[in-house]
Amino acid sequence: MHPGTVALVLAAAAAHALWNIASKYKRGDTLLFVWAYTCASALLCVPIGMAFMVTGQQAIDWRLAVGSAVSAALHIAYSLTLQAGYDRAELGVVYSVARGTGPVLTMLFAVLLLGERLTAVAMLGALLIVAGILVVVGNLFRSGSGRPVPGILWGGATGATIATYTLWDSYSVTSWHLAPVSYYAGTLLLQGLILTPIALLRRHRIPGVLRADAVPILIVAVLSPLAYILVLTAMLSAPVALIAPLRESSIVIGAFLACWLFREDHLARRIAGGVIVLVGIAAISL
Template sequence: MPPGTVAIVLAAAAAHAVWNLASKFKRQDTVVFVWAYFCASALLCMPLGVARMVAGQQALDWQLVVGSAVSAALHIVYSLTLQAGYDRSALGVVYPVARGSAPMLTMLCAVLLLGERLTPLAVLGALLIVAGILVVTGNPFRRGGRHPLQGLYWGAATGATIAAYTLWDSYAITAWHLAPASYFAGALLLQSLILTPMALRRRHLIRAAVRTDAVPIVIVAVFSPLAYLLVLTAMQTAPVALVAPLRESSIVIGALLACRLFHEGHFRRRLAGAAVVLAGIAAISL
Protein backbone atom coordinates (compact mmCIF):
# COMPACT_ATOMS: atom_id res chain seq x y z
CA MET A 1 0.00 0.00 0.00
CA PRO A 2 1.44 3.44 -0.91
CA PRO A 3 2.71 5.43 2.12
CA GLY A 4 0.34 8.27 1.26
CA THR A 5 -2.67 5.94 1.48
CA VAL A 6 -1.39 4.52 4.76
CA ALA A 7 -1.19 8.08 6.10
CA ILE A 8 -4.79 8.74 5.01
CA VAL A 9 -6.09 5.62 6.79
CA LEU A 10 -4.09 6.41 9.94
CA ALA A 11 -5.51 9.94 9.92
CA ALA A 12 -8.94 8.36 9.66
CA ALA A 13 -8.10 6.10 12.61
CA ALA A 14 -7.07 9.12 14.68
CA ALA A 15 -10.31 10.93 13.80
CA HIS A 16 -12.28 7.79 14.66
CA ALA A 17 -10.60 7.61 18.07
CA VAL A 18 -11.36 11.29 18.72
CA TRP A 19 -15.09 10.98 18.08
CA ASN A 20 -15.36 7.75 20.07
CA LEU A 21 -13.67 9.40 23.04
CA ALA A 22 -15.98 12.41 22.69
CA SER A 23 -19.01 10.11 22.73
CA LYS A 24 -17.96 8.87 26.18
CA PHE A 25 -18.91 12.31 27.52
CA LYS A 26 -22.51 11.86 26.36
CA ARG A 27 -24.95 12.36 29.28
CA GLN A 28 -28.45 12.28 27.77
CA ASP A 29 -30.58 9.82 25.76
CA THR A 30 -28.58 7.62 23.37
CA VAL A 31 -31.10 7.62 20.50
CA VAL A 32 -31.45 11.41 20.58
CA PHE A 33 -27.66 11.78 20.77
CA VAL A 34 -27.08 9.55 17.73
CA TRP A 35 -29.91 11.21 15.78
CA ALA A 36 -28.55 14.70 16.61
CA TYR A 37 -25.04 13.99 15.38
CA PHE A 38 -26.38 12.14 12.33
CA CYS A 39 -28.40 15.24 11.42
CA ALA A 40 -25.46 17.57 12.09
CA SER A 41 -23.13 15.36 10.04
CA ALA A 42 -25.63 15.29 7.17
CA LEU A 43 -25.87 19.10 7.23
CA LEU A 44 -22.09 19.35 7.11
CA CYS A 45 -21.63 16.78 4.33
CA MET A 46 -24.55 17.68 2.07
CA PRO A 47 -22.87 20.86 0.72
CA LEU A 48 -19.78 18.81 -0.17
CA GLY A 49 -21.88 16.18 -1.90
CA VAL A 50 -23.92 18.75 -3.81
CA ALA A 51 -20.73 20.59 -4.80
CA ARG A 52 -19.42 17.39 -6.43
CA MET A 53 -22.64 17.16 -8.44
CA VAL A 54 -22.52 20.80 -9.52
CA ALA A 55 -18.90 20.34 -10.59
CA GLY A 56 -19.93 17.36 -12.70
CA GLN A 57 -17.92 14.90 -10.60
CA GLN A 58 -21.01 12.95 -9.54
CA ALA A 59 -24.35 12.45 -11.27
CA LEU A 60 -27.61 12.07 -9.35
CA ASP A 61 -28.33 8.65 -10.84
CA TRP A 62 -29.67 5.30 -9.70
CA GLN A 63 -26.22 4.09 -8.65
CA LEU A 64 -25.81 6.95 -6.17
CA VAL A 65 -29.32 6.44 -4.79
CA VAL A 66 -29.07 2.66 -4.51
CA GLY A 67 -25.51 2.75 -3.19
CA SER A 68 -26.36 5.30 -0.48
CA ALA A 69 -29.58 3.47 0.46
CA VAL A 70 -27.85 0.10 0.86
CA SER A 71 -25.03 1.72 2.84
CA ALA A 72 -27.53 3.48 5.14
CA ALA A 73 -29.42 0.22 5.70
CA LEU A 74 -26.24 -1.71 6.51
CA HIS A 75 -25.03 0.98 8.92
CA ILE A 76 -28.39 0.94 10.71
CA VAL A 77 -28.31 -2.87 10.95
CA TYR A 78 -24.80 -2.53 12.40
CA SER A 79 -25.97 0.00 15.00
CA LEU A 80 -28.98 -2.10 16.02
CA THR A 81 -26.92 -5.30 16.22
CA LEU A 82 -24.25 -3.60 18.31
CA GLN A 83 -26.82 -2.11 20.69
CA ALA A 84 -28.60 -5.47 21.01
CA GLY A 85 -25.29 -7.07 21.93
CA TYR A 86 -24.60 -4.43 24.55
CA ASP A 87 -28.09 -4.97 26.00
CA ARG A 88 -27.57 -8.73 26.30
CA SER A 89 -23.91 -9.09 27.20
CA ALA A 90 -20.87 -7.23 28.51
CA LEU A 91 -19.39 -4.44 26.40
CA GLY A 92 -15.93 -5.84 27.25
CA VAL A 93 -16.83 -9.02 25.33
CA VAL A 94 -18.88 -7.65 22.44
CA TYR A 95 -16.61 -4.74 21.50
CA PRO A 96 -13.23 -6.51 21.14
CA VAL A 97 -14.78 -9.51 19.39
CA ALA A 98 -16.58 -7.22 16.94
CA ARG A 99 -13.61 -4.98 16.16
CA GLY A 100 -11.22 -7.94 15.96
CA SER A 101 -13.40 -10.17 13.78
CA ALA A 102 -14.51 -7.43 11.37
CA PRO A 103 -11.15 -6.89 9.60
CA MET A 104 -10.54 -10.63 9.36
CA LEU A 105 -13.97 -11.21 7.78
CA THR A 106 -13.47 -8.23 5.47
CA MET A 107 -10.07 -9.45 4.35
CA LEU A 108 -11.37 -12.99 3.74
CA CYS A 109 -14.41 -11.83 1.75
CA ALA A 110 -12.37 -9.30 -0.24
CA VAL A 111 -10.03 -12.05 -1.39
CA LEU A 112 -12.73 -14.67 -2.05
CA LEU A 113 -15.55 -12.47 -3.40
CA LEU A 114 -13.90 -9.36 -4.82
CA GLY A 115 -10.86 -11.15 -6.21
CA GLU A 116 -8.32 -8.97 -4.41
CA ARG A 117 -4.75 -10.28 -4.34
CA LEU A 118 -2.45 -9.69 -1.36
CA THR A 119 1.24 -10.31 -0.92
CA PRO A 120 2.32 -12.59 1.96
CA LEU A 121 3.88 -9.57 3.69
CA ALA A 122 0.61 -7.65 3.45
CA VAL A 123 -1.32 -10.60 4.90
CA LEU A 124 1.21 -10.82 7.74
CA GLY A 125 0.76 -7.11 8.40
CA ALA A 126 -3.02 -7.42 8.54
CA LEU A 127 -2.77 -10.36 10.94
CA LEU A 128 -0.33 -8.44 13.14
CA ILE A 129 -2.77 -5.51 13.34
CA VAL A 130 -5.60 -7.81 14.41
CA ALA A 131 -3.32 -9.52 16.96
CA GLY A 132 -2.23 -6.14 18.32
CA ILE A 133 -5.87 -5.08 18.68
CA LEU A 134 -6.59 -8.22 20.70
CA VAL A 135 -3.58 -7.51 22.93
CA VAL A 136 -4.81 -3.96 23.54
CA THR A 137 -8.37 -5.02 24.38
CA GLY A 138 -7.20 -7.98 26.46
CA ASN A 139 -9.05 -11.19 27.21
CA PRO A 140 -12.76 -10.32 27.16
CA PHE A 141 -13.59 -13.36 29.30
CA ARG A 142 -11.07 -12.68 32.08
CA ARG A 143 -13.71 -11.50 34.55
CA GLY A 144 -16.35 -14.01 33.64
CA GLY A 145 -18.74 -11.26 32.53
CA ARG A 146 -22.40 -11.89 32.00
CA HIS A 147 -23.23 -14.43 29.31
CA PRO A 148 -19.73 -14.49 27.75
CA LEU A 149 -20.72 -17.02 25.08
CA GLN A 150 -23.71 -14.90 24.12
CA GLY A 151 -21.39 -11.90 23.97
CA LEU A 152 -19.14 -13.86 21.62
CA TYR A 153 -22.07 -14.51 19.29
CA TRP A 154 -23.26 -10.90 19.31
CA GLY A 155 -19.71 -9.64 18.85
CA ALA A 156 -19.23 -11.92 15.84
CA ALA A 157 -22.59 -10.80 14.42
CA THR A 158 -21.57 -7.16 14.86
CA GLY A 159 -18.23 -7.88 13.20
CA ALA A 160 -20.12 -9.41 10.26
CA THR A 161 -22.21 -6.23 9.85
CA ILE A 162 -19.05 -4.10 9.94
CA ALA A 163 -17.52 -6.31 7.24
CA ALA A 164 -20.76 -6.07 5.22
CA TYR A 165 -20.92 -2.27 5.10
CA THR A 166 -17.16 -2.01 4.56
CA LEU A 167 -17.29 -4.37 1.56
CA TRP A 168 -20.38 -2.71 0.11
CA ASP A 169 -18.92 0.79 0.47
CA SER A 170 -15.70 -0.37 -1.16
CA TYR A 171 -17.65 -1.90 -4.05
CA ALA A 172 -19.80 1.22 -4.54
CA ILE A 173 -16.78 3.52 -4.52
CA THR A 174 -14.51 1.43 -6.76
CA ALA A 175 -16.89 -0.43 -9.13
CA TRP A 176 -19.49 2.33 -9.57
CA HIS A 177 -16.92 5.14 -9.23
CA LEU A 178 -19.11 7.16 -6.87
CA ALA A 179 -17.68 10.33 -5.35
CA PRO A 180 -17.08 9.58 -1.63
CA ALA A 181 -18.48 12.93 -0.45
CA SER A 182 -21.76 12.58 -2.40
CA TYR A 183 -22.10 8.89 -1.56
CA PHE A 184 -21.56 9.34 2.17
CA ALA A 185 -23.71 12.48 2.34
CA GLY A 186 -26.60 10.53 0.79
CA ALA A 187 -26.16 7.69 3.28
CA LEU A 188 -26.06 10.11 6.22
CA LEU A 189 -29.19 11.89 5.02
CA LEU A 190 -31.09 8.60 4.77
CA GLN A 191 -29.86 7.45 8.19
CA SER A 192 -31.05 10.73 9.71
CA LEU A 193 -34.47 10.43 8.08
CA ILE A 194 -34.88 6.83 9.24
CA LEU A 195 -33.99 7.73 12.85
CA THR A 196 -36.20 10.84 12.91
CA PRO A 197 -39.44 9.00 13.91
CA MET A 198 -37.61 7.41 16.87
CA ALA A 199 -36.24 10.79 17.91
CA LEU A 200 -39.65 12.45 17.63
CA ARG A 201 -41.08 9.89 20.03
CA ARG A 202 -38.50 11.29 22.47
CA ARG A 203 -39.11 14.92 21.55
CA HIS A 204 -39.32 15.89 25.23
CA LEU A 205 -35.66 14.87 25.59
CA ILE A 206 -34.27 16.71 22.56
CA ARG A 207 -33.80 20.15 24.16
CA ALA A 208 -31.99 18.75 27.21
CA ALA A 209 -29.82 16.51 25.04
CA VAL A 210 -28.79 19.34 22.72
CA ARG A 211 -28.08 21.66 25.64
CA THR A 212 -26.13 19.13 27.73
CA ASP A 213 -24.36 17.22 24.97
CA ALA A 214 -23.74 20.08 22.53
CA VAL A 215 -19.93 19.72 22.58
CA PRO A 216 -19.85 15.91 22.10
CA ILE A 217 -22.49 16.19 19.37
CA VAL A 218 -20.42 18.74 17.44
CA ILE A 219 -17.18 16.77 17.84
CA VAL A 220 -18.78 13.51 16.69
CA ALA A 221 -20.62 15.29 13.86
CA VAL A 222 -17.30 16.63 12.52
CA PHE A 223 -14.85 13.79 13.17
CA SER A 224 -17.10 10.81 12.40
CA PRO A 225 -17.76 11.77 8.75
CA LEU A 226 -14.18 13.00 8.41
CA ALA A 227 -12.89 9.58 9.51
CA TYR A 228 -15.09 7.64 7.13
CA LEU A 229 -14.61 9.97 4.17
CA LEU A 230 -10.87 9.42 4.52
CA VAL A 231 -11.47 5.66 4.58
CA LEU A 232 -13.66 5.84 1.46
CA THR A 233 -10.96 7.91 -0.26
CA ALA A 234 -8.33 5.31 0.63
CA MET A 235 -10.55 2.55 -0.77
CA GLN A 236 -10.27 4.17 -4.20
CA THR A 237 -6.56 3.33 -4.39
CA ALA A 238 -5.98 0.47 -1.93
CA PRO A 239 -7.44 -3.02 -1.36
CA VAL A 240 -10.25 -3.02 1.19
CA ALA A 241 -8.64 -6.18 2.63
CA LEU A 242 -5.81 -3.95 3.87
CA VAL A 243 -7.78 -0.77 4.58
CA ALA A 244 -10.12 -2.61 6.96
CA PRO A 245 -7.52 -3.84 9.48
CA LEU A 246 -5.47 -0.65 9.18
CA ARG A 247 -8.44 1.56 10.11
CA GLU A 248 -9.01 -0.54 13.22
CA SER A 249 -5.77 0.89 14.64
CA SER A 250 -8.15 3.55 15.98
CA ILE A 251 -8.79 1.11 18.84
CA VAL A 252 -5.14 1.34 19.84
CA ILE A 253 -5.13 5.14 19.63
CA GLY A 254 -8.32 5.37 21.64
CA ALA A 255 -7.15 2.87 24.25
CA LEU A 256 -3.86 4.71 24.84
CA LEU A 257 -5.64 8.06 25.08
CA ALA A 258 -8.20 6.55 27.45
CA CYS A 259 -5.39 5.53 29.78
CA ARG A 260 -4.42 9.18 30.12
CA LEU A 261 -7.82 10.89 29.91
CA PHE A 262 -9.91 8.43 31.92
CA HIS A 263 -7.13 6.84 33.99
CA GLU A 264 -7.84 3.34 32.73
CA GLY A 265 -5.34 0.65 33.60
CA HIS A 266 -3.19 -1.84 31.67
CA PHE A 267 -1.08 0.88 30.05
CA ARG A 268 1.94 -1.42 29.52
CA ARG A 269 -0.14 -4.14 27.88
CA ARG A 270 -1.79 -1.58 25.63
CA LEU A 271 1.58 -0.11 24.75
CA ALA A 272 2.82 -3.60 23.81
CA GLY A 273 -0.26 -4.11 21.65
CA ALA A 274 0.37 -0.75 19.99
CA ALA A 275 3.89 -1.90 19.11
CA VAL A 276 2.48 -5.04 17.44
CA VAL A 277 0.01 -2.89 15.48
CA LEU A 278 2.83 -0.59 14.38
CA ALA A 279 4.74 -3.63 13.12
CA GLY A 280 1.67 -4.64 11.11
CA ILE A 281 1.35 -1.12 9.69
CA ALA A 282 5.00 -1.23 8.65
CA ALA A 283 4.47 -4.58 6.90
CA ILE A 284 1.43 -3.28 5.01
CA SER A 285 3.35 -0.14 4.01
CA LEU A 286 6.05 -2.29 2.44
Protein backbone atom coordinates in the same frame (compact mmCIF):
# COMPACT_ATOMS: atom_id res chain seq x y z
CA MET B 1 0.22 -0.10 0.01
CA HIS B 2 1.49 3.38 -0.82
CA PRO B 3 2.72 5.30 2.26
CA GLY B 4 0.38 8.18 1.40
CA THR B 5 -2.60 5.82 1.58
CA VAL B 6 -1.38 4.43 4.89
CA ALA B 7 -1.11 7.99 6.23
CA LEU B 8 -4.66 8.69 5.02
CA VAL B 9 -6.07 5.67 6.87
CA LEU B 10 -4.06 6.43 10.02
CA ALA B 11 -5.43 10.00 9.98
CA ALA B 12 -8.91 8.47 9.72
CA ALA B 13 -8.08 6.17 12.64
CA ALA B 14 -7.01 9.15 14.76
CA ALA B 15 -10.24 11.01 13.93
CA HIS B 16 -12.24 7.86 14.71
CA ALA B 17 -10.55 7.47 18.09
CA LEU B 18 -11.14 11.13 18.97
CA TRP B 19 -14.85 11.05 18.19
CA ASN B 20 -15.26 7.83 20.16
CA ILE B 21 -13.55 9.48 23.13
CA ALA B 22 -15.89 12.47 22.74
CA SER B 23 -18.92 10.17 22.67
CA LYS B 24 -17.85 8.76 26.05
CA TYR B 25 -18.76 12.14 27.54
CA LYS B 26 -22.34 11.72 26.31
CA ARG B 27 -24.87 12.01 29.15
CA GLY B 28 -28.28 11.88 27.47
CA ASP B 29 -30.41 9.39 25.55
CA THR B 30 -28.24 7.16 23.33
CA LEU B 31 -30.63 6.97 20.37
CA LEU B 32 -31.24 10.73 20.38
CA PHE B 33 -27.49 11.31 20.64
CA VAL B 34 -26.92 9.14 17.54
CA TRP B 35 -29.80 10.86 15.73
CA ALA B 36 -28.51 14.33 16.62
CA TYR B 37 -24.94 13.82 15.42
CA THR B 38 -26.14 11.97 12.31
CA CYS B 39 -28.39 14.89 11.34
CA ALA B 40 -25.63 17.39 12.14
CA SER B 41 -23.18 15.41 10.00
CA ALA B 42 -25.70 15.37 7.16
CA LEU B 43 -26.12 19.15 7.40
CA LEU B 44 -22.35 19.52 7.06
CA CYS B 45 -21.78 16.94 4.31
CA VAL B 46 -24.84 17.27 2.07
CA PRO B 47 -23.95 20.80 0.79
CA ILE B 48 -20.42 19.60 -0.01
CA GLY B 49 -21.82 16.53 -1.74
CA MET B 50 -24.17 18.72 -3.78
CA ALA B 51 -21.22 20.89 -4.80
CA PHE B 52 -19.58 17.79 -6.27
CA MET B 53 -22.75 17.18 -8.27
CA VAL B 54 -22.98 20.76 -9.52
CA THR B 55 -19.38 20.69 -10.71
CA GLY B 56 -19.98 17.40 -12.51
CA GLN B 57 -17.73 15.29 -10.29
CA GLN B 58 -20.70 13.14 -9.27
CA ALA B 59 -23.76 12.36 -11.37
CA ILE B 60 -27.20 12.09 -9.79
CA ASP B 61 -28.25 8.64 -10.97
CA TRP B 62 -29.59 5.31 -9.77
CA ARG B 63 -26.17 4.12 -8.60
CA LEU B 64 -25.82 6.98 -6.13
CA ALA B 65 -29.39 6.44 -4.87
CA VAL B 66 -29.10 2.66 -4.54
CA GLY B 67 -25.58 2.78 -3.12
CA SER B 68 -26.48 5.33 -0.45
CA ALA B 69 -29.75 3.57 0.44
CA VAL B 70 -28.10 0.18 0.93
CA SER B 71 -25.23 1.78 2.85
CA ALA B 72 -27.65 3.63 5.15
CA ALA B 73 -29.53 0.41 5.89
CA LEU B 74 -26.29 -1.47 6.62
CA HIS B 75 -24.95 1.27 8.89
CA ILE B 76 -28.22 1.36 10.84
CA ALA B 77 -28.13 -2.45 11.13
CA TYR B 78 -24.61 -2.14 12.54
CA SER B 79 -25.68 0.48 15.10
CA LEU B 80 -28.73 -1.49 16.23
CA THR B 81 -26.82 -4.77 16.48
CA LEU B 82 -24.06 -3.10 18.48
CA GLN B 83 -26.49 -1.46 20.90
CA ALA B 84 -28.46 -4.71 21.29
CA GLY B 85 -25.21 -6.46 22.17
CA TYR B 86 -24.35 -3.80 24.74
CA ASP B 87 -27.78 -4.28 26.32
CA ARG B 88 -27.38 -8.06 26.60
CA ALA B 89 -23.68 -8.63 27.28
CA GLU B 90 -20.54 -6.95 28.59
CA LEU B 91 -19.40 -3.98 26.55
CA GLY B 92 -15.76 -5.03 26.68
CA VAL B 93 -16.42 -8.44 25.20
CA VAL B 94 -18.84 -7.23 22.51
CA TYR B 95 -16.59 -4.35 21.41
CA SER B 96 -13.44 -6.48 21.40
CA VAL B 97 -14.93 -9.29 19.34
CA ALA B 98 -16.65 -6.89 16.94
CA ARG B 99 -13.54 -4.85 16.15
CA GLY B 100 -11.44 -8.00 15.86
CA THR B 101 -13.77 -10.09 13.68
CA GLY B 102 -14.84 -7.16 11.46
CA PRO B 103 -11.50 -6.72 9.65
CA VAL B 104 -10.85 -10.49 9.53
CA LEU B 105 -14.22 -11.13 7.83
CA THR B 106 -13.61 -8.18 5.51
CA MET B 107 -10.25 -9.59 4.45
CA LEU B 108 -11.74 -13.04 3.89
CA PHE B 109 -14.71 -11.87 1.82
CA ALA B 110 -12.63 -9.33 -0.12
CA VAL B 111 -10.34 -12.13 -1.27
CA LEU B 112 -13.13 -14.66 -1.93
CA LEU B 113 -15.86 -12.40 -3.33
CA LEU B 114 -14.08 -9.37 -4.77
CA GLY B 115 -11.10 -11.30 -6.07
CA GLU B 116 -8.53 -9.14 -4.29
CA ARG B 117 -4.99 -10.50 -4.19
CA LEU B 118 -2.64 -9.80 -1.28
CA THR B 119 1.06 -10.46 -0.90
CA ALA B 120 2.15 -12.74 1.93
CA VAL B 121 3.82 -9.81 3.73
CA ALA B 122 0.69 -7.64 3.44
CA MET B 123 -1.52 -10.46 4.73
CA LEU B 124 0.88 -11.02 7.64
CA GLY B 125 0.76 -7.29 8.41
CA ALA B 126 -3.04 -7.30 8.43
CA LEU B 127 -3.12 -10.27 10.79
CA LEU B 128 -0.53 -8.62 13.05
CA ILE B 129 -2.76 -5.52 13.30
CA VAL B 130 -5.72 -7.68 14.35
CA ALA B 131 -3.51 -9.57 16.85
CA GLY B 132 -2.22 -6.28 18.28
CA ILE B 133 -5.77 -5.00 18.69
CA LEU B 134 -6.71 -8.14 20.61
CA VAL B 135 -3.68 -7.67 22.89
CA VAL B 136 -4.74 -4.07 23.56
CA VAL B 137 -8.32 -4.98 24.47
CA GLY B 138 -7.23 -7.96 26.60
CA ASN B 139 -8.79 -11.33 27.34
CA LEU B 140 -12.07 -11.72 25.49
CA PHE B 141 -13.21 -14.44 27.89
CA ARG B 142 -13.05 -12.37 31.05
CA SER B 143 -16.53 -11.73 32.35
CA GLY B 144 -17.88 -10.70 35.71
CA SER B 145 -20.90 -12.93 35.12
CA GLY B 146 -18.78 -15.88 33.96
CA ARG B 147 -20.82 -16.07 30.76
CA PRO B 148 -18.81 -14.56 27.89
CA VAL B 149 -20.65 -16.52 25.17
CA PRO B 150 -23.48 -13.98 24.61
CA GLY B 151 -20.92 -11.20 24.23
CA ILE B 152 -18.92 -13.25 21.76
CA LEU B 153 -22.05 -14.04 19.71
CA TRP B 154 -23.26 -10.42 19.66
CA GLY B 155 -19.74 -9.21 18.95
CA GLY B 156 -19.46 -11.65 16.06
CA ALA B 157 -22.80 -10.47 14.66
CA THR B 158 -21.63 -6.86 14.94
CA GLY B 159 -18.35 -7.75 13.24
CA ALA B 160 -20.34 -9.28 10.39
CA THR B 161 -22.26 -6.02 9.90
CA ILE B 162 -18.96 -4.08 9.93
CA ALA B 163 -17.59 -6.36 7.20
CA THR B 164 -20.83 -6.05 5.20
CA TYR B 165 -21.00 -2.25 5.11
CA THR B 166 -17.24 -2.00 4.52
CA LEU B 167 -17.40 -4.31 1.50
CA TRP B 168 -20.51 -2.61 0.10
CA ASP B 169 -19.02 0.86 0.49
CA SER B 170 -15.79 -0.29 -1.12
CA TYR B 171 -17.74 -1.72 -4.05
CA SER B 172 -19.76 1.46 -4.42
CA VAL B 173 -16.78 3.82 -4.61
CA THR B 174 -14.51 1.56 -6.68
CA SER B 175 -16.84 -0.31 -9.06
CA TRP B 176 -19.61 2.28 -9.39
CA HIS B 177 -17.12 5.16 -9.21
CA LEU B 178 -19.16 7.16 -6.72
CA ALA B 179 -17.42 10.19 -5.22
CA PRO B 180 -16.77 9.38 -1.52
CA VAL B 181 -18.06 12.72 -0.21
CA SER B 182 -21.31 12.67 -2.22
CA TYR B 183 -21.83 8.99 -1.52
CA TYR B 184 -21.41 9.29 2.24
CA ALA B 185 -23.45 12.50 2.31
CA GLY B 186 -26.33 10.57 0.74
CA THR B 187 -25.85 7.78 3.28
CA LEU B 188 -25.97 10.23 6.20
CA LEU B 189 -29.03 11.99 4.79
CA LEU B 190 -30.94 8.73 4.49
CA GLN B 191 -29.83 7.57 7.94
CA GLY B 192 -31.13 10.83 9.39
CA LEU B 193 -34.45 10.47 7.58
CA ILE B 194 -34.87 6.91 8.83
CA LEU B 195 -33.99 7.76 12.44
CA THR B 196 -36.06 10.97 12.65
CA PRO B 197 -39.50 9.30 13.11
CA ILE B 198 -38.07 7.25 15.98
CA ALA B 199 -36.48 10.34 17.52
CA LEU B 200 -39.78 12.23 17.29
CA LEU B 201 -41.38 9.60 19.51
CA ARG B 202 -39.00 10.86 22.21
CA ARG B 203 -39.25 14.53 21.25
CA HIS B 204 -39.81 15.62 24.85
CA ARG B 205 -36.22 14.53 25.60
CA ILE B 206 -34.60 16.26 22.60
CA PRO B 207 -34.04 19.70 24.22
CA GLY B 208 -32.35 18.10 27.22
CA VAL B 209 -30.07 15.98 25.04
CA LEU B 210 -29.07 18.98 22.92
CA ARG B 211 -28.25 20.99 26.04
CA ALA B 212 -26.36 18.23 27.84
CA ASP B 213 -24.45 16.83 24.85
CA ALA B 214 -23.95 19.82 22.55
CA VAL B 215 -20.14 19.59 22.55
CA PRO B 216 -19.89 15.80 22.01
CA ILE B 217 -22.54 16.02 19.28
CA LEU B 218 -20.57 18.68 17.40
CA ILE B 219 -17.27 16.80 17.75
CA VAL B 220 -18.75 13.52 16.54
CA ALA B 221 -20.68 15.29 13.76
CA VAL B 222 -17.42 16.64 12.33
CA LEU B 223 -14.91 13.86 13.02
CA SER B 224 -17.09 10.82 12.27
CA PRO B 225 -17.81 11.66 8.60
CA LEU B 226 -14.26 12.99 8.18
CA ALA B 227 -12.83 9.67 9.37
CA TYR B 228 -15.02 7.56 7.10
CA ILE B 229 -14.65 9.76 4.02
CA LEU B 230 -10.87 9.43 4.41
CA VAL B 231 -11.32 5.64 4.53
CA LEU B 232 -13.54 5.66 1.43
CA THR B 233 -10.96 7.79 -0.38
CA ALA B 234 -8.20 5.34 0.59
CA MET B 235 -10.30 2.48 -0.83
CA LEU B 236 -9.85 4.03 -4.27
CA SER B 237 -6.14 3.21 -4.26
CA ALA B 238 -5.73 0.18 -1.98
CA PRO B 239 -7.43 -3.19 -1.35
CA VAL B 240 -10.24 -3.08 1.18
CA ALA B 241 -8.76 -6.28 2.68
CA LEU B 242 -5.86 -4.12 3.93
CA ILE B 243 -7.82 -0.92 4.63
CA ALA B 244 -10.17 -2.72 7.04
CA PRO B 245 -7.58 -3.89 9.59
CA LEU B 246 -5.50 -0.73 9.23
CA ARG B 247 -8.42 1.55 10.14
CA GLU B 248 -8.99 -0.49 13.31
CA SER B 249 -5.69 0.87 14.63
CA SER B 250 -8.03 3.55 16.02
CA ILE B 251 -8.63 1.15 18.90
CA VAL B 252 -4.96 1.40 19.89
CA ILE B 253 -5.07 5.22 19.73
CA GLY B 254 -8.27 5.23 21.74
CA ALA B 255 -6.80 2.84 24.32
CA PHE B 256 -3.85 5.13 24.99
CA LEU B 257 -6.14 8.17 25.19
CA ALA B 258 -8.34 6.27 27.65
CA CYS B 259 -5.30 5.58 29.85
CA TRP B 260 -4.47 9.28 29.81
CA LEU B 261 -7.92 10.83 30.09
CA PHE B 262 -9.81 8.25 32.15
CA ARG B 263 -6.90 6.74 34.12
CA GLU B 264 -7.61 3.26 32.78
CA ASP B 265 -5.08 0.57 33.67
CA HIS B 266 -3.08 -2.11 31.77
CA LEU B 267 -0.78 0.45 30.16
CA ALA B 268 2.05 -2.08 29.65
CA ARG B 269 -0.24 -4.49 27.80
CA ARG B 270 -1.56 -1.69 25.62
CA ILE B 271 1.96 -0.58 24.76
CA ALA B 272 2.83 -4.17 23.76
CA GLY B 273 -0.28 -4.36 21.58
CA GLY B 274 0.53 -0.98 20.06
CA VAL B 275 4.02 -2.19 19.08
CA ILE B 276 2.51 -5.25 17.37
CA VAL B 277 0.10 -2.99 15.48
CA LEU B 278 2.98 -0.74 14.37
CA VAL B 279 4.87 -3.78 13.03
CA GLY B 280 1.75 -4.79 11.11
CA ILE B 281 1.38 -1.27 9.69
CA ALA B 282 5.02 -1.35 8.57
CA ALA B 283 4.46 -4.69 6.83
CA ILE B 284 1.38 -3.38 5.00
CA SER B 285 3.36 -0.31 3.91
CA LEU B 286 6.01 -2.41 2.15
